[in-house]
Each structure stands twice: as structure tokens, then as C-alpha cells.
Amino acid sequence: MKRTLPGFPLSFGFMMFYMSFIVFIPLIALVWYTMGIGWEAFWNAIFDPRLFAALRLSFSASFIAAIINGVFGLLIAWVLVRYDFFGKRIMDGMIDLPFALPTAVAGIALTSLYAENGWIGSLLAPLGIQVAFTPIGVTIALTFIGLPFVVRMVEPVLRSLDQETEEAAGLLGASPFTIFKTVLLPLLTPAILAGMTLAFARALGEYGSVVFIAGNIPMQTEIVPLLIMNKLEQFDYAGATAIATVMLALSFILLLGANILQWWLSRNLGQKVVDSSR
Amino acid sequence: MNTKTYKPLLIFIAFLFLTLFLLLPLLIIFIGAFSQGFGVFWHSITEPAARHAIFLTLLVVVVTVPLHTLFGLSAAWALTKYRFRGRQLLITLIEIPFAVSPVIAGLVFIILYGVNGFLGEWLLANNLQIIFAVPGIIFATMFVTLPFIARELIPLMEAQGSDAEEASLTLGAGGFRTFYHVTLPAIKWGLLYGVILCSARAIGEFGAVSVVSGRIRGATNTMPLHVEILYNEYQFAAAFSVALLMSLFAIFTIVIKQVVERKQQLG
Structure with missing residues (x-):
């Protein structure tokens, strides 16, 4: 391609300067600082039963929330792509609410809803189920936060599929369940997984929507970002940066995984477009 | 089936x-x-602490969003109109703030600009305060919201190609004139949604801002922090009143997205 358009040095230069100033230099400073605290302080911060409990909660609640969003995200994407019904546009718009609503607002709304005297909490209390201030509450907040990812990832893939294969399978006598399992699911799995990975990564770092409903009981309902917050409030910068560096490494591995899935997806979808155009 | x-x-x-x-x-x-009537709602969003929180939040938006718009346009121009090694990597790197916990996004600025941070002594000597002050809140918000406008524009400009720009240049228009009359009209709806989504996220940022703000009421409190304080003081009606203002902007964001998607389908 010809480089006839002007403005490359200006736009590229400004982009690099801006990203370095806002994102790269601060992140490098964090890793640099962690390297300066020494191995002993680092291990002391990492080998802490409270951190292990927080990691266990963060990972399990984020994982369960990602599974819930995988199942219901697929279902909602299916409904939005394949059916026409009253209220479809409202449903489509509502999906983006967790992206646009401030996390603290989501946090206090969910807490009020699921507290023992709340609309849903009061229905669950007689059954002996407590949601607010338990790991279930954490999972609900993380489900809210991750809701759009799978829907928005699966929708375009579902739309791009031609329905001939499904119809052929139906004509050959396959049941809807068999068609779903053998024809649709294999094609949709990468998109579902990519969406779930993004939802999981977002959930791991989430703070605002969780702190209100979690109750923040040490060893029980304390998530990792809150632990970093606690260390900061005690001016334990070494401890805070050590945990943050570990979290950062985990997040980048997840982002890499999601990117590989998306790359795989676009390559295979690209293939599909070529196939149907022949 | x-x-x-x-x-x-x-x-x-x-x-x-x-x-x-x-x-x-x-x-x-x-x-x-509205649980305690319209009067309490109105008082909750007009009393001095709330007014200050709203003012501070708007200030953060007014600084952050125009700069991010400039960044988004530069990044999209540099990354879609030219082909070079590492282009794809840079597109991925723009999304890094999405992978970073908001709490960590706040922490990095404490490490850099805090009293014990790398630049702490220099800032102190020059009587500049960033952490526990408004500049820190702006930096933290900028970190978290950096990708929003760029990632709306990059796929749009990628799909658009650069034939129209090349034609415009051949016909004798300058670079900025070409950008203004050829590129901008083609991306304006995507840009509008990016700007509004970025504003919504800047208004609502909580974790990162909460780390760097110091939470001094009437000095470094943004709207989400104000909501947190009210909620923790059991002033639920007041907390939900301020929360409602932010929710209305979130709903506005979603409506704009629907409108923009329809415009893009038509055009």
C-alpha cells in the first residue's frame, strides 16, 4: 500500500506519547517498584492466608459468573438473532447497561435488592438462602458486570452462520437438541469461550459493584482488589504492589488468551465467508 | 431447524x-x-457537597474526554491508514487498561506521584500535589477510559480504507481539510458513541478514583464517591438520588448506541 496520506509522524507520535504517559510508564513504574522491595517482602506479601482466601473467592466467583454468563449469554444472543418479538430493541439496549452504568451504582442497587429486607433477598431468606454479604452476593455482582461480553461476542457469529446446515440436519431427522449439540455448538464455542474469558478477566479486577454486596469479611468475602485497597489504607505499599503485580501478570495471560481465541475466530470466520462466496 | x-x-x-x-x-x-419524596431527591442533588461532587465529576469529564478524542483520532489514523510492523500489537496494547483492575489503575499513580513514589520528592519540593487531589483523579480516570474512543474508531476506519482520502489529496486538498471533509463525516456516528460511552465511564469510575482521591468531602469527592459515602452513612434516599443522575446518563448512552447502530446500518 502506498503511503500517500500525510500525518503519520504526527498521529503516531501523539499516540505513542499519550499511551506512554497515561498507561505504559505508570505500569512500568509499578513493576519497577515491586522489583525494588526485595524477594523477602514480596514472598511475605504473597504467602498470606488472607490473600489465598481472597484469590480463591475471586477466582471461583469469577469462574461461576463466567459460566452463568456463558449459558445465558448464548441463550440471549440466540433469542436476539433468531427471533422477532415485542420489546426486542429494548432487550438489545438493556444488554449494554453493565457497560454504561457506574459500578458503584450497580453495587448499591444489587445490595438493596438482595439484602435480607430487599425485594429478592426477602424472598430467599425464608428458604435459608442469604445472598448479600456472602460469596453468592459476590458472584451475582460479577455476573452483572460480565453479562454483555458473551452476548456481544456470540451475536455476530450466530448472524454469520447460514441456516442450511441446521435445516439439512433437521431433514435428516436430527432432533433440535442433537442439531444444537453437533452443528451449532462447535461453531459457537470459540466465541462463547472468548466472551467468557473477557467476562472472567473483567470480574477478577472488579471492585465497585462487589464491595457493597460482599460485606468484606476477611477470609470469607474479601476479593483481591479489596485486599490491595486495605494494604494501601495501611500505607503498606510493598504489600499492595506485590499483590498488584501478581494480579497484573494473571490479567495479561487472560487477555492474551482472549486475543488468541478472537484471532482464531476471525481467521475461521474469514474462511467461512470465502466458502460461501464461492 | x-x-x-x-x-x-x-x-x-x-x-x-x-x-x-x-x-x-x-x-x-x-x-x-424518590422513596422519601421529591423534596429529598431535589435536596440530595442540590446540597453543597452534592453540587461539588457533580462539579468535580464534570471537570474530570471535560479534561479527559477531549484529550481521549484527540488520542482516539490519532491512534485510528496512524493504525488504519498505514501498514507497518507491530501495527496489530499496538491495536492490542490500546486495550490494556481493560485488563487492569481499577484499583491497580489507581495504585500505579500513587507509586509514581505519591509522597513515597518515584516523583514524590520532586513534586513536594515544587509544591505540586497530584495524589489525594484533583490531578490524581483525572490521571486515574484517563487510564481507565483510554481505550473507549479509539476502539470505536479503529474498526470503522479500517473498514473504510483510504481511497477517498487519497482521491481528495490528489484533487489538491490539504491533509487537515481531507480529514475534516472526507474522514470525519464517515466516522462521525461511531465517534459520537465513543465520546458518550467514554463520558459515561469517566463519570462512573469508582475503584481507580477511590484509590487516589483521599475521599475528602467537598474537595476530592466525585459523584460515585459521594454515593458511597451517603450509602455507608445509611442515607439511602440521598445515595440513590445521586445514583439516579448517573443512571440517567447511562440510559442516554444506551439510547445513543441504538440510534448510532441504526444510522450505520442505513448509511
Whole structure:
């Protein structure tokens, strides 16, 4: 391609300067600082039963929330792509609410809803189920936060599929369940997984929507970002940066995984477009 | 595949799930805000501490969003109109803030600009305060919201190619004139949505801002922090009143997205 358009040095230069100033230099400073605290302080911060409990909660609640969003995200994407019904546009718009609503607002709304005297909490209390201030509450907040990812990832893939294969399978006598399992699911799995990975990564770092409903009981309902917050409030910068560096490494591995899935997806979808155009 | 039989059931499950997770939380904000009458709602959003929180939040938006718009346009121009090694990597790197916990986004600025941070002594010597002050809040918000406008524009400009720009240049228009008359009209709807989504996220940023703000009421409190304080003081009606203002902007964001998607389908 010809480089006839002007403005490359200006736009590229400004982009690099801006990203370095806002994102790269601060992140490098964090890793640099962690390297300066020494191995002993680092291990002391990492080998802490409270951190292990927080990691266990963060990972399990984020994982369960990602599974819930995988199942219901697929279902909602299916409904939005394949059916026409009253209220479809409202449903489509509502999906983006967790992206646009401030996390603290989501946090206090969910807490009020699921507290023992709340609309849903009061229905669950007689059954002996407590949601607010338990790991279930954490999972609900993380489900809210991750809701759009799978829907928005699966929708375009579902739309791009031609329905001939499904119809052929139906004509050959396959049941809807068999068609779903053998024809649709294999094609949709990468998109579902990519969406779930993004939802999981977002959930791991989430703070605002969780702190209100979690109750923040040490060893029980304390998530990792809150632990970093606690260390900061005690001016334990070494401890805070050590945990943050570990979290950062985990997040980048997840982002890499999601990117590989998306790359795989676009390559295979690209293939599909070529196939149907022949 | 004959899925007509399952249609009502699947639509019902989808609506039930979304009602539980999205509609009821939204509804409870509206009801909570007016639970003690319109007077309490009005007082909650006009009393001095609330007014200051609103002012500070708007200040953060007014600084952050125009700079991010400039960044988004530069990044999209540099990364879609030219081909070079590492282009794809840079597109991925723009999304890094999405992978970083907001709490860590706040922490990095404490490490850099805090009293014990790398630049702490220099800032102190020059009587500059960033952490526990407004500049820190702006930096933290900028970190978290950096990708929003760029990632709306990059796919749009990628799909658009650069033939129209090349034609415009051949016909003798300058670079900026070409950008203004050829590129901008083609991306304006995507840009509009990017700007509004970026504003919504800048208004609502909580974790990162909460780390660097120092939470001094009437000095470094943004709207989400103000909501947190009210909620923790059991002033639920007041908390939901301020929350409602932010929710209305979130709903506005979603409506704009729907409008923009329709415009892009038509054009």
C-alpha cells in the first residue's frame, strides 16, 4: 500500500506519547517498584492466608459468573438473532447497561435488592438462602458486570452462520437438541469461550459493584482488589504492589488468551465467508 | 431447524434473566431516589457537597474526554491508514487498561506521584500535589477510559480504507481539510458513541478514583464517591438520588448506541 496520506509522524507520535504517559510508564513504574522491595517482602506479601482466601473467592466467583454468563449469554444472543418479538430493541439496549452504568451504582442497587429486607433477598431468606454479604452476593455482582461480553461476542457469529446446515440436519431427522449439540455448538464455542474469558478477566479486577454486596469479611468475602485497597489504607505499599503485580501478570495471560481465541475466530470466520462466496 | 416450538420459552427465560439482573436493579434506583419524596431527591442533588461532587465529576469529564478524542483520532489514523510492523500489537496494547483492575489503575499513580513514589520528592519540593487531589483523579480516570474512543474508531476506519482520502489529496486538498471533509463525516456516528460511552465511564469510575482521591468531602469527592459515602452513612434516599443522575446518563448512552447502530446500518 502506498503511503500517500500525510500525518503519520504526527498521529503516531501523539499516540505513542499519550499511551506512554497515561498507561505504559505508570505500569512500568509499578513493576519497577515491586522489583525494588526485595524477594523477602514480596514472598511475605504473597504467602498470606488472607490473600489465598481472597484469590480463591475471586477466582471461583469469577469462574461461576463466567459460566452463568456463558449459558445465558448464548441463550440471549440466540433469542436476539433468531427471533422477532415485542420489546426486542429494548432487550438489545438493556444488554449494554453493565457497560454504561457506574459500578458503584450497580453495587448499591444489587445490595438493596438482595439484602435480607430487599425485594429478592426477602424472598430467599425464608428458604435459608442469604445472598448479600456472602460469596453468592459476590458472584451475582460479577455476573452483572460480565453479562454483555458473551452476548456481544456470540451475536455476530450466530448472524454469520447460514441456516442450511441446521435445516439439512433437521431433514435428516436430527432432533433440535442433537442439531444444537453437533452443528451449532462447535461453531459457537470459540466465541462463547472468548466472551467468557473477557467476562472472567473483567470480574477478577472488579471492585465497585462487589464491595457493597460482599460485606468484606476477611477470609470469607474479601476479593483481591479489596485486599490491595486495605494494604494501601495501611500505607503498606510493598504489600499492595506485590499483590498488584501478581494480579497484573494473571490479567495479561487472560487477555492474551482472549486475543488468541478472537484471532482464531476471525481467521475461521474469514474462511467461512470465502466458502460461501464461492 | 424447527425452533418455533421453543421460541416462547426461550424468550421468557431471556426476559426473566434480564429482569432479575438488569431491570430490577435499575428500577430500585428510581424507587430508592424518590422513596422519601421529591423534596429529598431535589435536596440530595442540590446540597453543597452534592453540587461539588457533580462539579468535580464534570471537570474530570471535560479534561479527559477531549484529550481521549484527540488520542482516539490519532491512534485510528496512524493504525488504519498505514501498514507497518507491530501495527496489530499496538491495536492490542490500546486495550490494556481493560485488563487492569481499577484499583491497580489507581495504585500505579500513587507509586509514581505519591509522597513515597518515584516523583514524590520532586513534586513536594515544587509544591505540586497530584495524589489525594484533583490531578490524581483525572490521571486515574484517563487510564481507565483510554481505550473507549479509539476502539470505536479503529474498526470503522479500517473498514473504510483510504481511497477517498487519497482521491481528495490528489484533487489538491490539504491533509487537515481531507480529514475534516472526507474522514470525519464517515466516522462521525461511531465517534459520537465513543465520546458518550467514554463520558459515561469517566463519570462512573469508582475503584481507580477511590484509590487516589483521599475521599475528602467537598474537595476530592466525585459523584460515585459521594454515593458511597451517603450509602455507608445509611442515607439511602440521598445515595440513590445521586445514583439516579448517573443512571440517567447511562440510559442516554444506551439510547445513543441504538440510534448510532441504526444510522450505520442505513448509511
